[in-house]
Amino acid sequence: MAGETIAYVRVSTVEQNEERQVEMLKKYGITKWYIDKASGKNVVRTELQKLREFVREGDVVYVVDWSRLSRSVEDLLRLIQEFNGKSVKLISLKENFDTSTSMGKLMITVIGAIYEFQRAYILEAQAEGIEIAKQEGKYKGRKPIEVDNLSLICEKWIKGEITGTQAAELMSVCRTTAYKKLKQYKEQKDNEKDEKTKSQHCLQGCDKVINQ
Secondary structure, eight states, X not given: OOOOEEEEEEEOTTTOOOHHHHHHHHTTOOOEEXXXXXXXXXXXOHHHXXXXXXXXXXXXXXXXXXXXXXXXXXXXXXXXXXXXXXXXXXXXXXXXXXXXSHHHHHHHHHHHHHHXXXXXXXXXXXXXXXXXXXXXXXXXXXXXXXXXXXXXXXXXXXXXXXXXXXXXXXXXXXXXXHHHHHHHHHHHXXXXXXXXXXXXXXXXXXXXXXXX
16 A cells, blocks of 8 residues: 655754755655754654654655654654554664664664663662662652643643653653653543543433433
8 A cells, every 4th residue: 555755854953954854855755744843942843743643554754864753762662663553664764774674673673672671771770779879878769740740741741742751851750750650640631531421421310310
């Protein structure tokens, strides 16, 4: 099934201009463009979110290099898995990487294994550091996040406006803690939604009984 040939361009505050990336991608017959321009501390990539919502089976997405999509291996892997689930091909020019080829699939597995190793190492180092701090009486835990700020960050993550890594940066916590908080918030919102639905059904049932 043939689809769109899409390009995603992200310009950092250092580059300022997207022309270099656009010129590199033009030769691939791009039919649809998504361009994000960074500004200061803004981490919301609205065009990337639009791209994620738009892509469908048969589409091909081109980027100049992986860092355009994400500077986090974790978020990059999530995005690749998301596109694979939709049968969308992802191609990075700099790395000569195509997720639809056998070599591309092998590289995804290797990258995933390296990430898991790094993650396990970091968690182990953090645990050791905390234990030492506790023994020395220096560990005070993390500073709690204000509820309003936490809600705002979680809502942006649920809507896909920011990634898990970006949420962690905004919370000033590690990614593991951030994902735990994001998951708890989403579960709480889902439970509240279910309770609201049950209440509405109950009220509707009462109205029917009263009106009989």
